[in-house]
Amino acid sequence: MASKYDYINDQLQQYREKNTYRELLTSQIKGNSFYVGKKKVLNLCSNDYLGLSQNNSVLAKIRNSLRQVSPCSSRLVAGNNINIIKLERILATHRSSENALIYPTGYMANLGAITAISSSEHTIFSDSLNHSSIIDACRLAKANKIQIFQHNDLDHLERLLKNSNAKKIIVTEGVFSMDGDMAKLDLLSELAKKHDSILILDDAHSDFVFGNYGNYGGIPEYFGVENDVDIHISSLSKGLGCFGGYVASSHLITDLLINKSRQFIYTSAIPEHLCLAAITAVSFLKKNKNIQKKFFIKIKWFINQLNQLGFNIGATSSQIIPIIIGDEKVASNFSKELFKKGIFIQAIRYPTVSLGKARLRISLNMSIELIHLTYVINCLDKLGKKYNLI
């Protein structure tokens, strides 16, 4: 007999047939070890790039300052805790901006900023590999048109810009979340100026990782174009190892967001202890300038090893290193075999990446010792040969 849920069963069956079905795993931390189910594994999936989520000074700050689980109120009602404001000042300085505004997550920061800034007179120009939170923001925005430019192809972007009479917004990621390559932000900011376009940067994966020595200011600082980005969007749950998202920009724009951004207005404020964690993590980083240097030595070594083995790792030059496999099933099997060897690297499949572009997405982080990375390289070597990838 037909059921009102038949279409859902059909949809789930399609995911299974395409090898794109997803299941939740359970994970936990015991001591310094990471477990998936009952198995202790090396976690090469986390975005806690610098290992700050378990930093002692950050954890101690939370333990000693916990007064309330949550403000249980939005920022504009009773939730605007003084430590949110303090963190916003720190983040504004960190991004060389006049002001910053915290959102509960980076996802919401993208939705909130992109929808509020765009009007029906705007066309949004978005890189084809932009993260789903940017894609969703573009879908929600009231812009008259969304134009997708080929990934990092500034000739293509310029052709689209030239052909448009609309008011313009360009949006890109800094370090791309599934490919690990960098936006050409120096050239993008020139293009934005030339075409009088607002430039929005989602720097979630480069913030607190890239930047001038020990300053961790992200991709704009790396390219020396901090003041050319109109709106900086980022997450606190990656390089900083904390939780939350933020927008850094001018007073004019943050004022607009406070008044118009639905994802800012109609949700509960971020809890105070998470702000204190982020404040402590930023101050730890500023005192420990060398972490960045050590991290990039590790990144270069690892990329070099994979290149020598002959893996296709695309154009990455960051801590996000994809091993591009293509077939969804092969990628899943590869990941499962690594898991048996105690290595946790998830297969990334459609719709996170295009169909036929499945990959293992390796997130390098400071917590994993070189000796363990050497073991990972040996396992990748053996399995890469078994699957005819190298």
Ligand SMILES: Cc1ncc(COP(=O)(O)O)c(C=O)c1O
């Ligand atoms: C590029 C990019 N932007 C935004 C986000 C969302 O950040 P958050 O996890 O803080 O919601 C992510 C999350 O993975 C991301 O990769």
